[in-house]
Amino acid sequence: MAIKRYTKMAYDSADELIFGRAKNPLSYGFGIQVGAGKVITEINYAPRPGTEKSPETLRREYVDYISKDCLDRAVSIGLPDLQLETEWISQMAEARISAPVVEGQKEIIEKYHEEYGINTAVRHTIPDKRDTDNGMRVGLDKVNGAPEELFESAEIACENGADVFSVESIGGKEMADYSVTNGDVVAFLFGVGYLGSLDMTYIWPEFVNICKKNNVVPGGDTDCSGANTSMFMAGGYLDNDVQRTFSALTRAISAARTVVAWECGAVGPDKDCGYEGPICKAIAGNTTSQEGKQCHCAHCDIQSNLMASTCDLWSNESVEYHPEFGGSSVQCWLATLGNEVMLMNTSIQFKQDKVLRDLYMYADRVRGPEAYILSYDHAYEIGKAIADNGNDLYLRAKAAGETAAKILMDGYKSKELLLTRKQLEVLESSIQQFEALPDNEDAFVELCLEKYKDVPMFHPKNYGF
Amino acid sequence: MPRRKEKMLSSKDVDYSMILKRYDIDLQVEATPEEMAKSLLPKDPVLRTVAEDVLFMRLKTIMPTVKEALKDRDPLSVINEGLVAGMEIVSKLYAEHVYYLPEIMMAAKVMEVGIALAEKQLEGGKMKMKADVIMHTAEGDVHDIGKNIAVIMTRAAGYEVIDMGKDVAVDDVVAKTKEVNPLFVSGTALMTTTMSAFPRIAAKYVEEGITVPLMGCGGAVNRDYANSYELGIYSDKAAQTPLIAEKLLAGYDWKKVREEWDNIIRGE
Numbered sequence: 001m002a003i004k005r006y007t008k009m010a011y012d013s014a015d016e017l018i019f020g021r022a023k024n025p026l027s028y029g030f031g032i033q034v035g036a037g038k039v040i041t042e043i044n045y046a047p048r049p050g051t052e053k054s055p056e057t058l059r060r061e062y063v064d065y066i067s068k069d070c071l072d073r074a075v076s077i078g079l080p081d082l083q084l085e086t087e088w089i090s091q092m093a094e095a096r097i098s099a100p101v102v103e104g105q106k107e108i109i110e111k112y113h114e115e116y117g118i119n120t121a122v123r124h125t126i127p128d129k130r131d132t133d134n135g136m137r138v139g140l141d142k143v144n145g146a147p148e149e150l151f152e153s154a155e156i157a158c159e160n161g162a163d164v165f166s167v168e169s170i171g172g173k174e175m176a177d178y179s180v181t182n183g184d185v186v187a188f189l190f191g192v193g194y195l196g197s198l199d200m201t202y203i204w205p206e207f208v209n210i211c212k213k214n215n216v217v218p219g220g221d222t223d224c225s226g227a228n229t230s231m232f233m234a235g236g237y238l239d240n241d242v243q244r245t246f247s248a249l250t251r252a253i254s255a256a257r258t259v260v261a262w263e264c265g266a267v268g269p270d271k272d273c274g275y276e277g278p279i280c281k282a283i284a285g286n287t288t289s290q291e292g293k294q295c296h297c298a299h300c301d302i303q304s305n306l307m308a309s310t311c312d313l314w315s316n317e318s319v320e321y322h323p324e325f326g327g328s329s330v331q332c333w334l335a336t337l338g339n340e341v342m343l344m345n346t347s348i349q350f351k352q353d354k355v356l357r358d359l360y361m362y363a364d365r366v367r368g369p370e371a372y373i374l375s376y377d378h379a380y381e382i383g384k385a386i387a388d389n390g391n392d393l394y395l396r397a398k399a400a401g402e403t404a405a406k407i408l409m410d411g412y413k414s415k416e417l418l419l420t421r422k423q424l425e426v427l428e429s430s431i432q433q434f435e436a437l438p439d440n441e442d443a444f445v446e447l448c449l450e451k452y453k454d455v456p457m458f459h460p461k462n463y464g465f
Numbered sequence: 466m467p468r469r470k471e472k473m474l475s476s477k478d479v480d481y482s483m484i485l486k487r488y489d490i491d492l493q494v495e496a497t498p499e500e501m502a503k504s505l506l507p508k509d510p511v512l513r514t515v516a517e518d519v520l521f522m523r524l525k526t527i528m529p530t531v532k533e534a535l536k537d538r539d540p541l542s543v544i545n546e547g548l549v550a551g552m553e554i555v556s557k558l559y560a561e562h563v564y565y566l567p568e569i570m571m572a573a574k575v576m577e578v579g580i581a582l583a584e585k586q587l588e589g590g591k592m593k594m595k596a597d598v599i600m601h602t603a604e605g606d607v608h609d610i611g612k613n614i615a616v617i618m619t620r621a622a623g624y625e626v627i628d629m630g631k632d633v634a635v636d637d638v639v640a641k642t643k644e645v646n647p648l649f650v651s652g653t654a655l656m657t658t659t660m661s662a663f664p665r666i667a668a669k670y671v672e673e674g675i676t677v678p679l680m681g682c683g684g685a686v687n688r689d690y691a692n693s694y695e696l697g698i699y700s701d702k703a704a705q706t707p708l709i710a711e712k713l714l715a716g717y718d719w720k721k722v723r724e725e726w727d728n729i730i731r732g733e
Contacts, residue, residue, distance in 0.1 A: 049690075052658040129607060177610045182567050183567030233566070237488040237492065240559070320657050366481055
């Protein structure tokens with residue numbers, strides 16, 4: 001399929017962005033309709049350590065315990081819809097370990113759909129175990145064959161029962177890690193904005209083919225290894241590793257990379273951990289899953305309310321299965337998640353959804369720089385900057401970073417957004433670095449191949465150079 | 466006020482102090498690195514210049530500075546009272562939230578460049594490090610950024626770190642431990658199903674009579690889990706690892722580290 005870059009926005013204005021509705025709604029699974037007028041609950045979980053020791057113990061954990069608990073609780077509290085998401089543990093790259101889990105989850109969600117009428121689906125997210133030192137493209141890795149295994153994992157997931165297919169691919173991760181630890185925003189632009197986009201362009205056409213062959217929805221691919229590492233390390237007000245102005249800029253840049261999956265034929269919904277989702281949705285009109293206040297079982301963030309503003313599925317990111325007072329952990333977190341979804345859907349029915357959207361947004365808007373740029377009006381602006389440069393992978397990622405930087409600086413100068421001295425210093429430095437960059441792709445690539453040639457684990461051949 | 470004239474709710478009369486508190490604004494330190502380092506820098510002017518190059522991350526001048534210093538001072542003094550002293554001030558500024566991770570990384574790089582030059586004049590050509598430490602990311606796990614940061618911070622604190630990389634087989638960790646007999650071994654895991662490698666390593670240690678403490682780290686690991694197997698100790702953040710290392714070097718065993726963990730990570 002030809003790759004079609006986004007060069008215009010799906011929406012005419014930011015005000016059209018809202019939770020529960022998308023320009024391109026989807027139907028899949030057993031009655032699930034995403035982006036069609038209500039938000040869907042998406043529950044994510046991790047098996048207990050030790051359950052990976054055999055295919056039987058792992059299947060039992062995922063199907064008989066986790067999935068059953070989730071479905072029971074969903075019915076108990078009256079949720080009309082539930083999507084499960086299974087993020088594969090690394091051992092599941094072997095079909096004998098993963099196939100029983102995928103099949104088993106498909107069976108149980110169908111059973112509950114038939115017995116109770118609850119709409120259900122399951123998303124499978126495969127691991128990307130490619131290693132940059134061994135080689136990221138088919139034929140390069142003679143040690144582990146990880147690129148080949150990546151596509152084989154996609155086939156296993158799609159052939160055995162996935163409704164939605166996703167991955168968190170790692171193209172550009174070596175540069176993102178370097179960028180985050182050294183505070184080098186140009187390295188992130190090169191690594192994620194550019195190299196990450198090249199890698200996505202390499203892997204996603206094949207993923208889309210595999211999905212189409214098996215009638216599975218190709219969802220998308222979020223920048224967990226880049227922008228989320230930046231966000232996690234920026235942390236909250238007591239953390240001092242990465243500045244939150246830096247993590248805001250890396251988030252904006254990551255959106256230019258994440259939409260590549262959709263440009264290659266994926267259709268959404270994108271994954272929960274893609275905090276760049278509001279920007280991507282503004283560009284493409286596709287559905288996205290998001291996470292926030294009910295994902296603190298997995299990590300802390302300070303844009304937990306705001307992320308619900310434009311979501312089509314609402315997720316908890318991940319919780320390890322274990323007992324709590326109120327039931328198993330998946331049950332407890334599903335219930336809080338589901339109740340939040342019910343609130344959103346209530347507001348839609350009462351035609352107060354835009355009010356709730358704005359309240360979610362304002363609750364976090366000035367909590368920090370990353371929240372500020374992900375506020376849906378700002379997300380729209382960043383999305384427009386990407387679309388305006390849509391045919392150039394470098395320029396659009398650069399435009400995303402520059403637009404986000406301008407939004408932050410304007411917010412600071414207007415006193416709407418407070419910044420610490422260090423956050424401001426990093427923002428000012430980043431703006432200067434963006435301004436000093438060349439205005440064409442070839443010159444940028446030449447500059448970066450030289451400047452970053454000694455970054456550990458970076459090998460240009462992985463990206464077709 | 467919002468930038469665009471959208472149909473958003475107006476925030477004109479909103480008192481944000483009733484909604485949130487920007488503790489990061491309130492907590493930011495007024496003093497500059499120069500002011501804070503003033504009383505901490507070496508008094509000796511030659512060594513002070515060396516320390517300042519590390520403190521202010523001057524990668525371009527560290528080699529000429531060290532070359533110059535070596536004319537008048539012995540290499541061990543240049544290393545310990547210049548380069549390492551500068552790094553210790555960097556660590557203090559990091560602890561005070563004046564310096565951040567990028568400063569630590571750059572300063573460590575500057576220090577390493579300076580040490581590599583000064584070492585050439587040492588008998589044996591190598592600086593004696595405090596102890597050997599092995600670090601790795603768990604079998605089946607490829608998330609290694611946390612481990613990589615810990616490697617830099619622990620090296621900067623004077624330890625010889627053997628970095629085994631990511632997705633390291635349990636048996637390989639045990640074999641390396643037997644070969645090196647390190648002060649401790651650290652393992653990082655981001656997934657619940659990879660951290661299960663740590664109790665397996667510990668069990669093999671016990672079987673073979675190895676008493677090296679095994680530090681569990683990473684997003685999946687918590688203190689309870691790391692303390693659930695014999696020899697297990699815990700580090701929550703990369704910056705805590707050198708603090709724990711100091712206690713192990715002073716003779717603490719894994720049990721005493723567990724007992725006094727809360728004090729150790731506070732630097733007590």
